[in-house]
Structure formats: C-alpha cells, structure tokens
Amino acid sequence: MFMAKDAKREGRNVKREGSAISTIIERVLKDVKPTPEEIRITTNLANELMARIKSVAPRDVEIILAGSVARGTQVRGNSDIDIFLLFPKGMSERKMEAAGLDIAKKVVDKKRKERFEIKYAEHPYTKLIMDDLGIKADIVPAFKIDDAQDMGSAVDRTQLHNNFINSNLSTYQRDQVRVLKSFLRFHSIYGAEAKTEGFSGYLCELLIHQYGSFEKLLAAFSDIKLPLCLKPIDRSEIPNPDIFKRFKSDFIVLDPTDSGRNVAAGLSRTSLMRFVMSCRIFLSKPTIRYFYGPEYDDERSAAKMDEISKALGAEMHTLIFNVPDVSEEILWQQLKKLEKQISGRMKDSGFEPLLAIESTYGRYAAILFFTSGYNIGSVLKKGPSVLMHSASAAFVKAHNKSIVRLEGDALSSIERSLYSSPEDLLRKALKDKSFTFPSYLSKSKAKVVAGRLPEEYARMLYRRYMELTNI
Amino acid sequence: MFMAKDAKREGRNVKREGSAISTIIERVLKDVKPTPEEIRITTNLANELMARIKSVAPRDVEIILAGSVARGTQVRGNSDIDIFLLFPKGMSERKMEAAGLDIAKKVVDKKRKERFEIKYAEHPYTKLIMDDLGIKADIVPAFKIDDAQDMGSAVDRTQLHNNFINSNLSTYQRDQVRVLKSFLRFHSIYGAEAKTEGFSGYLCELLIHQYGSFEKLLAAFSDIKLPLCLKPIDRSEIPNPDIFKRFKSDFIVLDPTDSGRNVAAGLSRTSLMRFVMSCRIFLSKPTIRYFYGPEYDDERSAAKMDEISKALGAEMHTLIFNVPDVSEEILWQQLKKLEKQISGRMKDSGFEPLLAIESTYGRYAAILFFTSGYNIGSVLKKGPSVLMHSASAAFVKAHNKSIVRLEGDALSSIERSLYSSPEDLLRKALKDKSFTFPSYLSKSKAKVVAGRLPEEYARMLYRRYMELTNI
Incomplete structure (x- = not known):
C-alpha cells in the first residue's frame, strides 16, 4: 500500500528547485515521511492490536509498542508494527516463548484476511500479516527489564532503546533519521541483516542524536578518522585506545542503554566505507538524483x-x-x-x-x-621466508616434486593447477x-x-x- | 688447460668413502686445489711477467702481484694472474691510466702467441691473454696507498686487501676459502658480477677468516639471524642497530681495511638466501653429489x-x-x-x-x-584506501569510465586489459x-x-x- 518505490520515482521526476542540501533534504522528506493518512492508519491499527492482545494476555504481561513506529522514525511504506509482550522476569524462557506464541495466535482475525507466520530470531515470534492493509505486525515476547544488566536476551534490549530514543530525539531529529534511513536504503546499505551488513535503524537514530542532523552527520563522516568511538549518551567521543582493543573494532558506537555493547558491530567495513564515499560524493555535488541512488529496470x-x-x-x-x-x-x-x-x-x-x-x-x-x-596451467604458491628455518624446510619438503623458487627471502613453488x-x-x-x-x-x-x-x-x-x- | 669442470666430473664419479662433512671437504679439496704443477707454472709466469714489466716501467712504479694467486686462495683452473702497477699518489688519474696501458702494451710478446684486450672497470686496464697456456693476466694501474683514507679509486683498495689476507689467513684457511669458493660456484652464487650478484673472492676470504673454517661457516649461516654485521678485523659482530640504517642493509661485512665499506654490498638478497638454503641442505644430508650442484648436459x-x-x-x-x-x-x-x-x-x-x-x-x-x-580480458587495479580522502577522490575520478569496486577500506577498479x-x-x-x-x-x-x-x-x-x- 505505502510503496516507497513510488515515492522514489516521484522524487526523481521533480524538477530541482535548488541544489542546496537543505532544499534537497526538504524535498526528500516530503517523499519519505509517512503521510498523515499512513500514520493515522498505522497508529489506529497498533492501538487496536494492542487492545486485542490485552484482552487475551495475562495481567502481568506488559504490552508495548516498539520499533520505528513507536519512535516516530519510520519511513513511508515501512510502517510495520512491532509489539512487545513483556513477561515478568523469573519465568523460564521456554514458557515465556510458548505463552508469547499462544497469545499472538489468539489475536489473528481470519475474517479480516489476517494470517500469521512463526519467525525465528533470538526467540520465536509471530508475524501477523494483514493482506488487506499491506501491513505486517511482529508480536515479540520478551522479559520486562529496567536495566541492560537484567537482560535475559538481546530482544529485551528493545524496550530500553525505545525509552532512550523517545526521551532524547526531537521531532526534527526523527525526520532527520527518516532522511538518513532513506539515503542508506537507496544506496543499499540500510539494514543490519547478512545481505547488507549495513546500518540498523537504531544505529541511524543514535547517529542523528550524536551529530544533531543528517547534514552534520554527512560532514563528519565524509572526513572520518579511524579509530572512532562514539558515546551517544553524552554525545562525546572516547579517545582511549584500549576501547578499540576491547571491542576488536576501530568503529564503535556505544549503546547508551548498555555501554558494553557496540551498536555498529554488525556494520561491515565495506558498508561503512560505502557510506563514507556516498557522503563525499553527495556533499561535493548534492543532487536529488544522487540521493535516490542508481536507476535501473529489470527488463532484459x-x-x-x-x-x-x-x-x-x-x-x-x-x-x-x-x-x-x-x-x-x-x-x-x-x-x-x-x-x-x-x-x-x-x-x-x-x-x-x-x-x-x-x-x-x-x-x-x-x-x-x-x-x-x-x-591456467600452473600457479605460483607463496611459501615462507628462508629466515623461518623450520617452516622453510617443511615447505621445500612438501614441494619436492615441483619447482621451488627463491626471490629475496621468499620461497615459492610453481604448482600444476588443479583447474x-x-x-x-x-x-x-x-x-x-x-x-x-x-x-x-x-x-x-x-x-x-x-x-x-x-x-x-x-x-x-x-x-x-x-x-x-x-x- | 686447468678445467674445473673436469675436476667436477671426477668428483662425481668417486665412490663415497664416508659421508662425514670433513671427509667430503677433503675429497673436494683434492679436486679443487690447484695441482703443484699448476701452482708452479702460474708462479713462474707471474714472476716472469713482473720482471718484464719492471724492465719497461719507471722506477717509481711499484709492481705487485694481487688477487687470489697472490693470496693462495685460487681454485684449480682459475689461476688468472692479477698484477697491479702502483703509481705514486699525486699524479693525475688520466696520466696514470695512460701510463698503465702503455706499460702493459710493451710487455705483450706476440712471438709467444700473446695478445691483449683493453677492459674497463673503474679504470681501463689490460688483459693479457696467453692462448698457449690458457692463462690470462690482468695488468691494472692504481695509486700506491697505505690506508683506505688515501684511496683514489676502488681499485687502489686491492693492495690493502692483499696485505690483510696474507697477514691473517693460515694455510689451512686458504684451502677452506678454495672449498667455499667451489661450493658457491657449483651453486651458481660465486662472483659479484651482475649475472650472479653473489659472493666475491674477498668476501669468501673474510668469511673464512671470521668463522675459521668452511664447516663452521655453514653451521653459522644455516641458522643465520638478520640483521647481522660482521667485523672481520677482530672477528666480532656489531649489534648496534644504527649501523644497519647507515649501510641500508641488514647483512654487512665490514672491510677490515676500510670500516666505511660493506664488502657484501654487491651480494643480492636472493644469492644470500640461496647460500643459506644450500648450507642447510648440505648440512642435513652431506653428499659429494650435492656439493657439486646439479648435473646437466647441453644436448637437445x-x-x-x-x-x-x-x-x-x-x-x-x-x-x-x-x-x-x-x-x-x-x-x-x-x-x-x-x-x-x-x-x-x-x-x-x-x-x-x-x-x-x-x-x-x-x-x-x-x-x-x-x-x-x-x-586476459580485464584486470583488477588496486587503488587507495577510502580513508585517504583526496587520493581516493582522485582514483575515483581517474577511473570514472570503469567499474570502481570497494572491499573493506580498499578501492579498486576493473580495467580493460591492454594485452x-x-x-x-x-x-x-x-x-x-x-x-x-x-x-x-x-x-x-x-x-x-x-x-x-x-x-x-x-x-x-x-x-x-x-x-x-x-x-
């Protein structure tokens, strides 16, 4: 129903009114911010779903809206709803999972053409698919916690993230998150999943919080110096070299709700560097066309x-x-x-x-x-340095049927290629x-x-x- | 006349009497040490030539026998004679060179089937070729000096080397030099010339002086640790890291007649490493066959x-x-x-x-x-890291007509191959x-x-x- 692709095409066809970055961002925001209609429908649906769940869930289960819809950072056409069922700590995980699935199943209304799928993340959860509306809702069981220290599983962290973003991001910044997410998505580096190894939604939110705006983030990243450790809780940077060793990374964004966690851990080096290059290209020549990424169609x-x-x-x-x-x-x-x-x-x-x-x-x-x-007939296989006494002896012995070559310190052998x-x-x-x-x-x-x-x-x-x- | 190649073949056909290294070295020495006959002929010829030169040279020119014949370190079949004409310092180099060639020319005896060639090293010199005897004699002009500091050209150093070796090497060690030179020659790393970039004769003499014997040298080099700076004048090693920077090398043999000079400067890394490997192979399984290097013939x-x-x-x-x-x-x-x-x-x-x-x-x-x-259709051209801001921008610009690839930090481009x-x-x-x-x-x-x-x-x-x- 709310197709971002349409927004994208629309954006492309618009005559540029100015090439200043702020003008472009405003223009993009019109395309990617959910319409009031989309927000209204989503909000109503979320409320209605939560009410339905409340009516079947035990009284000690807290029901909260989470994810980008709850935080007001969702992008047009991506208004999927995340509802968390927070069970009291102390329950067994198994029991909690089973109860979570049971509650979700009861809520599905087949008359309204709803169906569900069981999905597996850290815990199994229910994906409710409302075909009529083109919206999906994830109903995720977790434990209720107040602090990362109490955390049972990674899923439990979501409620803390929710709290942090809702208490710290201004309305303006939530729109900036939408712009950032869109830019990343159009350049195929949005999302922490294995395909993309890119920027998660929460990482986007923290980056906007740290730098204040999309444009300031672009400026900072286009001239990024590594190692870099961001500390969003007080919007500072940590210069201590030990932290890079501890996290085994030279790009760290500390989770404000759990300082032992790097929110950027799933971001691949390549995706980070693609963002850096994209920042530079966009800043040096800001155009709507570049913002929207490459055009292509699937024909032929x-x-x-x-x-x-x-x-x-x-x-x-x-x-x-x-x-x-x-x-x-x-x-x-x-x-x-x-x-x-x-x-x-x-x-x-x-x-x-x-x-x-x-x-x-x-x-x-x-x-x-x-x-x-x-x-190929044969290949050069690199060996150790002659100065590595026993390794070089082993190499020569292992390759006694082929030509062993010496150049400088380095042994190599010419091997018949297998392919x-x-x-x-x-x-x-x-x-x-x-x-x-x-x-x-x-x-x-x-x-x-x-x-x-x-x-x-x-x-x-x-x-x-x-x-x-x-x- | 004295063909080392024959000695080599002879060595090969000998039945091994024992595989102890000392036995092999004794056996090799019989092959490679000049026969008393060869030494007699060479010595007589050298003396006779020097007398001929004396009769035509001015009185202030000192005539000395140099090279391996003078030092008693020559290998069978390599008894070429080096005679140095030492002119008094203060003369112009040009005049010295001209006088040197002039004296040498007068000495050639065409009736005895002698001929000469002018060769060019640091100075032009005369190579006297005695076809009848199969011996050549180099007649080289230089300045007489007592100290490396007074040195006019590199050639002048030879007289100092002569003195050092003659005063410091025992008869036993001179034979050890012959064994070392032969081992190196059979393994194609003897000689400092561009083809080989191997061990010069003087370097061989200094290495035997430093370690005492061929076998001890093999043991030391088979387990060589770099950087290594040898100081033959007192048979010590210099551990000071500065010296490796000064000489821009991590294998240095200081000239005992001039501590500002690395005698191993012309030795390539590859030749040094080939020696190290050869030492190891020979020590681990000492055979005459390995000492004499690979067999092959030139047919087909x-x-x-x-x-x-x-x-x-x-x-x-x-x-x-x-x-x-x-x-x-x-x-x-x-x-x-x-x-x-x-x-x-x-x-x-x-x-x-x-x-x-x-x-x-x-x-x-x-x-x-x-x-x-x-x-080949195309090749991958490595570019700079994205973190090198301006270099990466230049790379992308320069390759804007080809596919630019990003992996980790590294840019590369796929280029149509020229060949x-x-x-x-x-x-x-x-x-x-x-x-x-x-x-x-x-x-x-x-x-x-x-x-x-x-x-x-x-x-x-x-x-x-x-x-x-x-x-």
Missing part, C-alpha cells in the same frame, strides 16, 4: 548482464541454486560463506574473480563470478566431497552456468550488481 | 626446455636478441633491468610470470618468461616507443618467440634454468 536482465560482461572484458561463471523456503537471513549468510570459499579457491588457483555477486529471490539463489578469460578454468573449478566443486557447501545450498540442486544466464537468475543478479557498483 | 636443450614447460604446465615466451660485443657485465645489467621492466608490466596486465630467466652467450642474449596459459597474452605484450613492447629498452638490447635486433626455442637460445637458457632452480 540477461542481455544486460551480457553487456556488462562484455564491457568488462570478463567471463561470467555462475552457480545457480534452487533453495528451500528458509529465512533470507540464513540463506544470505550461507551464500556469502560459500562465495568466500569459492573465491578463495579461485584465487589460489590463479583466477581471482574481478567481482563476485550473490543474490536470492524466493526459491532462487545464485553466485556470479566475473573472471578474466583464463586458461583449467573457473568453470572447471565450479564443476569440480559440485563433485568434490571434500568441498562442503553450507546446508541450504545443496549441491544436487546447484548448476553451473558459463556465460549467458537464464532470465530469472539474471534479474536478481543484475539488480544486486546495480546496488553494489554504485559505490 | 630446446626439447628439454619444451619438456620443462610442459611439466610446469606453463607457456614459454622469449625475447631473443643479437647483441653487440660489449662487456658481459653491462649486458647482464641491461638484461636484468629489462626483465624487471617487462615482468612488472606483465604483472600489471594480469599475467605475472611464474619464472623469468635471462641468459647470454657470445652475441646471443635472451629473456624467457614462463607464464600460465592466459587470455590479451604475454606474447601480445612482448610484441607490442617492441613497437611501443614509450617502452624504452636498455641501449645494447636493441628492439630492431629483438624477436619474440612463443613456444619452442631455436637450439642456440635454448642451450643458454636451459643451463641458466638448471643453475637457478637448484635452490
């Missing part, structure tokens, strides 16, 4: 992928899968893991991929490798029992495609390619 | 190179040259320089050579590249005016050979391959 994807491959002078080798109906999160984790495994083996075999792209769509999944046109091409490597990986694939990426349901792709796979890969190559 | 070299290329699964691409009659030293310098240039360009173009081998023989020169069978194969690269290098070749390696006299080589080029490359791949 196979042909377009072919064109890209030709323009790169690269060959396409793709592993395609039929996958079971599992959570996207787990599927993406497995796709990324497998991509890294195969890329590593390709590199060792002398054909490092120029670019690897994973994607999924429903029951389809694929990993595409762009490689240069190789036909003649990326295609050969992929085909053998599907047969090689010692090369294990993650569970949902079944070898028997996988195929190797060299060159032009079937359209359904091309479409999702083309889309992902467009997302990834817009720095 | 082209076919053998073909076999090697097939065994490696590698392609051969060779630049062959007809070169003018210039000093080997300069030719090797130019070959190595050109090899590095081309290897660098190959690497940038996506086909790093597995192995590159230069060689020369008379008027022939060649550089062979073993490469994997590539057919489709190593052969393509070599052919274009011969035509590309911006790719300059060193002077004696004339493009117009160069050819590219893909695959099997003409026998004359194959022979010298096969020999060099055998030298280089025996770690």
Whole structure:
C-alpha cells in the first residue's frame, strides 16, 4: 500500500528547485515521511492490536509498542508494527516463548484476511500479516527489564532503546533519521541483516542524536578518522585506545542503554566505507538524483548482464541454486560463506574473480563470478621466508616434486593447477566431497552456468550488481 | 688447460668413502686445489711477467702481484694472474691510466702467441691473454696507498686487501676459502658480477677468516639471524642497530681495511638466501653429489626446455636478441633491468610470470618468461584506501569510465586489459616507443618467440634454468 518505490520515482521526476542540501533534504522528506493518512492508519491499527492482545494476555504481561513506529522514525511504506509482550522476569524462557506464541495466535482475525507466520530470531515470534492493509505486525515476547544488566536476551534490549530514543530525539531529529534511513536504503546499505551488513535503524537514530542532523552527520563522516568511538549518551567521543582493543573494532558506537555493547558491530567495513564515499560524493555535488541512488529496470536482465560482461572484458561463471523456503537471513549468510570459499579457491588457483555477486529471490539463489578469460596451467604458491628455518624446510619438503623458487627471502613453488578454468573449478566443486557447501545450498540442486544466464537468475543478479557498483 | 669442470666430473664419479662433512671437504679439496704443477707454472709466469714489466716501467712504479694467486686462495683452473702497477699518489688519474696501458702494451710478446684486450672497470686496464697456456693476466694501474683514507679509486683498495689476507689467513684457511669458493660456484652464487650478484673472492676470504673454517661457516649461516654485521678485523659482530640504517642493509661485512665499506654490498638478497638454503641442505644430508650442484648436459636443450614447460604446465615466451660485443657485465645489467621492466608490466596486465630467466652467450642474449596459459580480458587495479580522502577522490575520478569496486577500506577498479597474452605484450613492447629498452638490447635486433626455442637460445637458457632452480 505505502510503496516507497513510488515515492522514489516521484522524487526523481521533480524538477530541482535548488541544489542546496537543505532544499534537497526538504524535498526528500516530503517523499519519505509517512503521510498523515499512513500514520493515522498505522497508529489506529497498533492501538487496536494492542487492545486485542490485552484482552487475551495475562495481567502481568506488559504490552508495548516498539520499533520505528513507536519512535516516530519510520519511513513511508515501512510502517510495520512491532509489539512487545513483556513477561515478568523469573519465568523460564521456554514458557515465556510458548505463552508469547499462544497469545499472538489468539489475536489473528481470519475474517479480516489476517494470517500469521512463526519467525525465528533470538526467540520465536509471530508475524501477523494483514493482506488487506499491506501491513505486517511482529508480536515479540520478551522479559520486562529496567536495566541492560537484567537482560535475559538481546530482544529485551528493545524496550530500553525505545525509552532512550523517545526521551532524547526531537521531532526534527526523527525526520532527520527518516532522511538518513532513506539515503542508506537507496544506496543499499540500510539494514543490519547478512545481505547488507549495513546500518540498523537504531544505529541511524543514535547517529542523528550524536551529530544533531543528517547534514552534520554527512560532514563528519565524509572526513572520518579511524579509530572512532562514539558515546551517544553524552554525545562525546572516547579517545582511549584500549576501547578499540576491547571491542576488536576501530568503529564503535556505544549503546547508551548498555555501554558494553557496540551498536555498529554488525556494520561491515565495506558498508561503512560505502557510506563514507556516498557522503563525499553527495556533499561535493548534492543532487536529488544522487540521493535516490542508481536507476535501473529489470527488463532484459540477461542481455544486460551480457553487456556488462562484455564491457568488462570478463567471463561470467555462475552457480545457480534452487533453495528451500528458509529465512533470507540464513540463506544470505550461507551464500556469502560459500562465495568466500569459492573465491578463495579461485584465487589460489590463479583466477581471482574481478567481482563476485550473490543474490536470492524466493526459491532462487545464485553466485556470479566475473573472471578474466583464463586458461591456467600452473600457479605460483607463496611459501615462507628462508629466515623461518623450520617452516622453510617443511615447505621445500612438501614441494619436492615441483619447482621451488627463491626471490629475496621468499620461497615459492610453481604448482600444476588443479583447474583449467573457473568453470572447471565450479564443476569440480559440485563433485568434490571434500568441498562442503553450507546446508541450504545443496549441491544436487546447484548448476553451473558459463556465460549467458537464464532470465530469472539474471534479474536478481543484475539488480544486486546495480546496488553494489554504485559505490 | 686447468678445467674445473673436469675436476667436477671426477668428483662425481668417486665412490663415497664416508659421508662425514670433513671427509667430503677433503675429497673436494683434492679436486679443487690447484695441482703443484699448476701452482708452479702460474708462479713462474707471474714472476716472469713482473720482471718484464719492471724492465719497461719507471722506477717509481711499484709492481705487485694481487688477487687470489697472490693470496693462495685460487681454485684449480682459475689461476688468472692479477698484477697491479702502483703509481705514486699525486699524479693525475688520466696520466696514470695512460701510463698503465702503455706499460702493459710493451710487455705483450706476440712471438709467444700473446695478445691483449683493453677492459674497463673503474679504470681501463689490460688483459693479457696467453692462448698457449690458457692463462690470462690482468695488468691494472692504481695509486700506491697505505690506508683506505688515501684511496683514489676502488681499485687502489686491492693492495690493502692483499696485505690483510696474507697477514691473517693460515694455510689451512686458504684451502677452506678454495672449498667455499667451489661450493658457491657449483651453486651458481660465486662472483659479484651482475649475472650472479653473489659472493666475491674477498668476501669468501673474510668469511673464512671470521668463522675459521668452511664447516663452521655453514653451521653459522644455516641458522643465520638478520640483521647481522660482521667485523672481520677482530672477528666480532656489531649489534648496534644504527649501523644497519647507515649501510641500508641488514647483512654487512665490514672491510677490515676500510670500516666505511660493506664488502657484501654487491651480494643480492636472493644469492644470500640461496647460500643459506644450500648450507642447510648440505648440512642435513652431506653428499659429494650435492656439493657439486646439479648435473646437466647441453644436448637437445630446446626439447628439454619444451619438456620443462610442459611439466610446469606453463607457456614459454622469449625475447631473443643479437647483441653487440660489449662487456658481459653491462649486458647482464641491461638484461636484468629489462626483465624487471617487462615482468612488472606483465604483472600489471594480469599475467605475472611464474619464472623469468635471462641468459647470454657470445652475441646471443635472451629473456624467457614462463607464464600460465592466459587470455586476459580485464584486470583488477588496486587503488587507495577510502580513508585517504583526496587520493581516493582522485582514483575515483581517474577511473570514472570503469567499474570502481570497494572491499573493506580498499578501492579498486576493473580495467580493460591492454594485452590479451604475454606474447601480445612482448610484441607490442617492441613497437611501443614509450617502452624504452636498455641501449645494447636493441628492439630492431629483438624477436619474440612463443613456444619452442631455436637450439642456440635454448642451450643458454636451459643451463641458466638448471643453475637457478637448484635452490
């Protein structure tokens, strides 16, 4: 119903009234802030749902609205409702989970074309899908806590986040969060899930709180100096080098409700750097067009992928899968893991991929490798320094059937390549029992495609390619 | 006349009488120590030549015998004579050089089938070639000095080296020097010239002086720890880290006649490391066969190179040259320089050579590249870190027509390759005016050979391959 995509297209067609950043942000905000109508419907629905839950839940269960709707930081078309059922501490987790599911199930109104799915995060929870309205509501059981120290599970933290944001963000800043989330989403780095490894909603809220506005955040990040540890609770920075060792990270955003937690822990280096680059590009030439990210359509994807491959002078080798109906999160984790495994083996075999792209769509999944046109006979295998006495002896012994080369300190050996091409490597990986694939990426349901792709796979890969190559 | 090669073959055919290192060294010494006959002939000839020179030289010119013959450290078949004409300091260098050549020329006795060549080191000098005896004598002009401080040119230092070695090495140690020189020569790391970048004769003498014997030197170097600064004048080591900075090296052998000079300066890292590996291999399994290095013959070299290329699964691409009659030293310098240039360009173009081998023989020169069978479309060009603000902006701008990739901090771009194969690269290098070749390696006299080589080029490359791949 509230499609952000429409907002996006609308934004694009608007004639620019000025290129000042503030003008652009105002213009974007008109596109991405939920309409009063959307807010009204969402609020009514949330209230009505909470009332329904109250009528079936035990009296000691507290029912709260959480997430971006509760905090007023949701983006148009993303008004999904999060309702938390807070059970008293002391109950067993199992019992709490079962009771949570039971309550949620009772609330589903089939007459209103509502249905539900059980989802699994840290605890199982219920996703209520209201097809008529195009809105979903997550009904999540947790324990009631007042302090992070009492926390049973990560889910329990949400109520504390709610409190912090609601007490600390101004109305202006909530809109700034909406602008930030949209910018990140249009540049494919919004969301902490495995696919994106980007900025979570809570991280966006804390960053706006820290810097005051979207524009100030852009300015700060475009000239970011690492290591950097932000402390949103008093909007300071912690210069102590020990903290970077403790968190094993050089970009830390301390959770104001739990100073032992880095809210940016799930943000990948690449996503952080893509944001830094995006900040710079946007600040140096602020346009609505850049804000909205790359344009593309899904028509003729196979042909377009072919064109890209030709323009790169690269060959396409793709592993395609039929996958079971599992959570996207787990599927993406497995796709990324497998991509890294195969890329590593390709590199060792002398054909490092120029670019690897994973994607999924429903029951389809694929990993595409762009490689240069190789036909490998042998590869150089790096060995240790001669100065590492026993390691170098072991290396020479292990490679006594091949040519061992010495250049400077470094030993290396010239090894017959196991694979003649990326295609050969992929085909053998599907047969090689010692090369294990993650569970949902079944070898028997996988195929190797060299060159032009079937359209359904091309479409999702083309889309992902467009997302990834817009720095 | 005194062919070391014969000694080598003789050594090989001897049945081993014991594998203790001392037994092997004794056995080797019988092969490589000049025979009493060789020493007698050489000494007589040196004395006779010096007398001839005395009769034509001015009285203020001192005539001394230098080099390994004077020091008693020469190896069988390498009894070339070095005679230094020491002119009084204060003379102009030009005058000294001219007088030196003049004196030498007068000494040549054409009736005894003697001829001469003018050679160029730091000063021009005369090489007297006695074809009948198979002996050569270098007649080198220099200034007479007592101290390195008074030194006019590097040549002048030789007389000081002579004095040091003659005063400090025992008869036993002179034989140990012969063993060391032979071991190094059989493993292709003896000699400081550009081809080998190995151990000079003087460096061998100082190392035996420092450690006392060949076996002790092997033990020390097989477990070498760098940085290492040897001070032969008192057989100590200098642990001061500053000295490594001053000499810009982490392996230093201070000249006992001039503590401002590193005698090991011309020793390449690779040659030092090849010695270290050879020490270890020999000590762990001492055999005469290993001492004498790899066996090979020059028959059917082209076919053998073909076999090697097939065994490696590698392609051969060779630049062959007809070169003018210039000093080997300069030719090797130019070959190595050109090899590095081309290897660098190959690497940038996506086909790093597995192995590159230069060689020369008379008027022939060649550089062979073993490469994997590539057919490159595009290459990954590494860029700066996003954290380098202006450098990353410049990189993105410079590559705005290609795909810029971001992974972690690092930018890279996918670039269309300039060359489709190593052969393509070599052919274009011969035509590309911006790719300059060193002077004696004339493009117009160069050819590219893909695959099997003409026998004359194959022979010298096969020999060099055998030298280089025996770690």
